[in-house]
Amino acid sequence: MPHWTEPARELPVLARCDVLVVGGGSAGAAAAIAAARSGARTLLVEQQGFLGGTSTGALVAPMMANHLQKQPLNQGIYLEVLEQLLATGDADIYKDGNAGWFNPEMLKITLESLAVEAGVDIWFHTWLADALVRDGVLRGAIVETKAGRGVIEASCCIDASGDADLAFRAGVPMVVGRADDGQNQPMALRFNLGHVDLQRAMQYFAELGEFEWTDSSRNPDIPLWTTACTWDKSWPLSPVFAQAVANGDLSEDDAAYFQIFTLPGRPGEVAFNCPRLDGITDALDPHERNKVQLQGKQRILKLWRFCRRYLPGFEHSYIAQIAPMIGVRESRRIVGEYVLTSDDFFAARKFEDAIARNNYPIDIHARDKKGGLHFMAQGDYHEIPFRCLVPLQVENLLVAGRCLSADFAAQGAVRIIPNCYAMGQAAGVAAALATQQALSPRALPPALLRQHLNWMNGEEPCL
Ligand SMILES: Cc1cc2nc3c(=O)[nH]c(=O)nc-3n(C[C@H](O)[C@H](O)[C@H](O)COP(=O)(O)OP(=O)(O)OC[C@H]3O[C@@H](n4cnc5c(N)ncnc54)[C@H](O)[C@@H]3O)c2cc1C
Known part of the structure; x- marks a missing residue:
């Protein structure tokens, strides 16, 4: 392949901090908040213009239930965020006890505040x-901004980029996809429809059968409901899709793969967990990312037209x-x-240095036998x-969120938003402690970290 050699150049040091967080998604936002609250001078870099990452920017709602006897398994900043959203009607509690139904725009503002x-x-x-x-x-x-390229020096860094961009560039060993064939889960381009007659749509789904919802006291005009349809089993909507x-x-x-949810704080709006782009799986390939944008929007158009034509209540909807x-x-x-x-998952394994708890199932999107x-x-x-969260080979680095150290199947369970908050919070506390004690995070005694993650010990306040 023809190539150029990039000339060496001196770069300005733009900032110095104790903790640098790369990526402001669920894990990154929690990490930065926790590190700053723990006394570290904390700087967060984010390529977008908002926090929340996939949860806000990719319109992924709701946060999946990760509960035992209707109580959330993780607490801390995740619950603090939900409490703020609940207070303004921008989050709501589903019948399973999950308060993770939220309004993505208000989540951006809450995290930023x-x-x-x-x-x-x-x-x-x-x-x-x-x-x-x-x-x-x-x-x-090294970061790029509109003003050019420069350096941010940090005593400790947290990679919360989702794709482990910082760790990858630092030389941390990586794995990608399924162990046998390297195949990733498919990507998606999510969307919301507005001006849906929710009551009429709900009545229609109820008539189709097997349909439940939660009435809301916070948003009396927005009952919490969800419905879905896939080819691998029979759903009330299956005949409609077949037609x-x-x-x-x-x-x-x-x-x-079709799945929809109502959204607290957004009357008349429905969130679509689709189109799922089954053949487009490699998020590290820029051409595949382009395909998501181009094919995704065409698929959205078709799904919207389908909804208008086939689903009562959606006749006057718009994208x-x-x-x-x-x-x-x-x-x-x-x-x-x-x-x-996955063995840890099925064995319900507990650890001395635990920083999060999960019982959300292994959730693999694939149309072959390995999915489900x-x-x-x-x-x-x-x-x-x-x-x-502690990578091999590189010191002064922690990694939080969906790019944690896990096998393909275990990642398929723990990647949900509540766990990303918990991982981020632990990384933030650990990075601050490591900086204060002049240690690499690898050397932090687990007991010391747990002492500072007091929500894990059932203590208040959460940080
Ligand atoms: C289609 C889909 C449906 C899902 N459904 C659910 C669901 O219903 N409920 C649930 O709980 N979970 C769901 N998940 C999983 C969950 O949303 C994600 O695993 C989780 O949000 C990931 O959080 P994170 O903080 O690890 O990464 P992200 O939220 O992806 O954050 C990474 C951040 O880093 C930034 N970034 C990346 N690279 C760079 C860079 N080089 N420089 C600067 N910034 C950078 C990004 O802009 C982003 O803000 C779903 C995921 C998908 C894709």
Whole structure:
């Protein structure tokens, strides 16, 4: 391949901080808030102009239930955020006890307010370009902004980029996709329809059968309901989709995965967990990302027309929003001090250095036999050890969120938003402690970390 050699150049040091967080999604926002509250001078760089990442920018709502006896398994900043949203009617509690039904726009503002209040220095529209590693120790990052390229020096960095961009560039060992064939889960481009007659739509789904909802006291005009349709089993909507395929209004692919939710704080709006782009899986390939944008919008158009024509209540709907970020279920995963496995999941394994708890099922989107939901024994949970956030080979770096150290199946369970908050919070506290004690996070005694993560010990306040 023809190539150019990039000339060496001196870069300005734009800032120095104790903790640098790359990526402001669920994990990154929680990490930055926790680090700043723990006394660290914290700087967060984010390529978009908002916090929340996939949860806000890819329109991924609701936060999945991760509960035992209707009580959330994780607490801390995740619950604090939900409490703020509940107070304004921008979150709501489903009948299973999950308060994670939320309004993505208000989540952006809530996270931003909490981060600013904690003293986080947020740099939006800033892109991580490279890692600065000397003798196996990460010293900071090179970033790109509209003003050009520069350096941020940090005592400790947290990679919460979802794709482990910083860890990858720092030389941390990585794995991608399924162990046998490297295949990733499919990407998605989510969207919302506005001006839906929710009552009429609900009545229609109720008439179709097997349909439940939760009436809301916060949003009396927005009952919480969800419905879905896939080809692998029979749903109340299956005959409707079959008819649309027979009429040539949808292809089998368009209808392979359909799921919708109402949204607290957004009357008349419905969120679509689709189109799922089954053949487009490699989020690290820029051409595949383009395909999500181009094919995704065409599929959205078809789904919208289908809804208007076939679903009562949707006749006058319009496309209210197409997600600014593509939906990536998984891409790179770091190899850390511990690799969480599906065996840990099914054995409901607990760890001395646990920083999060999960019983959400292994959720693999794939149309071959390896796809589907796989549940653990009822009434139990497994834990995520801190070592899953500690990468091999590079010091002064932690990794939080969906790119943690886990096998493909275990990642398919723990990648949900509540766990990303818990991982981020633990990484933020650990990075601040490591900085204060002049240790690499790898050397932090688990007991000390747990002492500072007091929600894990059932203590108040949550941080
Ligand atoms: C289609 C889909 C449906 C899902 N459904 C659900 C659901 O219903 N409920 C649920 O709980 N979970 C769901 N999930 C999973 C969940 O949304 C994600 O796993 C979780 O939000 C990931 O959080 P994160 O903080 O690890 O990463 P992200 O939220 O992706 O955050 C990463 C952040 O880093 C930024 N970034 C990336 N690279 C750079 C860079 N080089 N420089 C600067 N910034 C950068 C990004 O802009 C982003 O803000 C779904 C995921 C998808 C894709």
